[in-house]
Amino acid sequence: MAHYQQQVFNTAISLVQDHGMAEDIAQEVFITVYRSIAGFNEKASLSTWLYRIAVNKCLDHLRSKTRQKRSGIFTSLFHKDTGEIMFEPADFQHPGIQLEHKENARYLFAAIQVLPENQKTVFVLAHIEDLPQKEIAEIMNISVKAVESLLQRAKANLRKKLESYYDRRKKD
Amino acid sequence: MENNSNKEQWVRDVMNSTSGMQKASPGEGLLANVMAQLDNAPTTRIIRFPVKQWAAAAILLLALNVGSVIYFTNRSSNQEKTNTGNPLAAEMQLNATYNY
Numbered sequence: 001m002a003h004y005q006q007q008v009f010n011t012a013i014s015l016v017q018d019h020g021m022a023e024d025i026a027q028e029v030f031i032t033v034y035r036s037i038a039g040f041n042e043k044a045s046l047s048t049w050l051y052r053i054a055v056n057k058c059l060d061h062l063r064s065k066t067r068q069k070r071s072g073i074f075t076s077l078f079h080k081d082t083g084e085i086m087f088e089p090a091d092f093q094h095p096g097i098q099l100e101h102k103e104n105a106r107y108l109f110a111a112i113q114v115l116p117e118n119q120k121t122v123f124v125l126a127h128i129e130d131l132p133q134k135e136i137a138e139i140m141n142i143s144v145k146a147v148e149s150l151l152q153r154a155k156a157n158l159r160k161k162l163e164s165y166y167d168r169r170k171k172d
Numbered sequence: 173m174e175n176n177s178n179k180e181q182w183v184r185d186v187m188n189s190t191s192g193m194q195k196a197s198p199g200e201g202l203l204a205n206v207m208a209q210l211d212n213a214p215t216t217r218i219i220r221f222p223v224k225q226w227a228a229a230a231i232l233l234l235a236l237n238v239g240s241v242i243y244f245t246n247r248s249s250n251q252e253k254t255n256t257g258n259p260l261a262a263e264m265q266l267n268a269t270y271n272y
Binding site for chain 2: 001002005006007009010013014022023026027030031034094095096097098101104105107108111127128155158159162163166167170
């Protein structure tokens with residue numbers, strides 16, 4: 001059980017980048033699992049099923065946060081049209097990052113935050129959860145080829161965002 | 173040139189900043205909170221549809237309807253007979269009296 005708690009929480013905190021929200025999502029995931037365990041298809045592994053529920057809940061939370069942001073409650077850290085980092089990245093620190101990488105990881109997570117949904121999900125599952133592409137494809141209900149392509153696009157986008165931030169920081 | 177190589181190095185370092193990372197764990201109360209929420213969830217009472225009672229009521233209603241249709245059909249045909257039998261009765265608008 002502890003293993004699954006960690007799996008769900010780590011995915012949630014990496015996707016939503018908020019400790020409190022990740023805890024809430026983890027709770028919701030386990031309540032959903034408890035209520036719908038009868039409908040669990042044993043062909044899929046329990047871990048894949050949990051990842052799928054967790055990812056869907058995270059994306060729902062992020063969508064509702066975006067709606068709030070649009071209505072002006074939150075101020076974006078990124079340029080509305082280009083998605084470029086406008087200010088210093090948000091103060092999110094993933095608790096599992098090694099001390100010497102903490103500063104760099106802040107920039108990485110800030111850039112991950114502005115990736116499109118699918119690219120963000122694939123990147124988190126591949127690079128933070130360390131899942132093989134086949135399992136990511138099962139979780140997201142897409143082909144392995146699609147996972148591969150999304151991952152490439154995610155990395156290219158991250159590099160582009162980081163490079164443009166670096167250039168602007170040099171200018172300032 | 174040097175600036176470009178610094179930039180590339182920085183981007184590479186940022187992209188690799190997740191290497192060796194540990195998985196984050198939730199607070200210890202997660203499971204307890206889940207159990208508490210499940211315990212406090214309102215229980216839904218399943219009300220079974222009383223099939224037998226409804227079937228019996230439907231049959232009774234049907235029988236009553238059929239019975240009354242038969243009864244009134246007979247009654248009107250008797251009345252017709254009476255009326256045809258005595259043209260004066262019809263003229264006098266007399267209704268047949270039935271001994272209930």
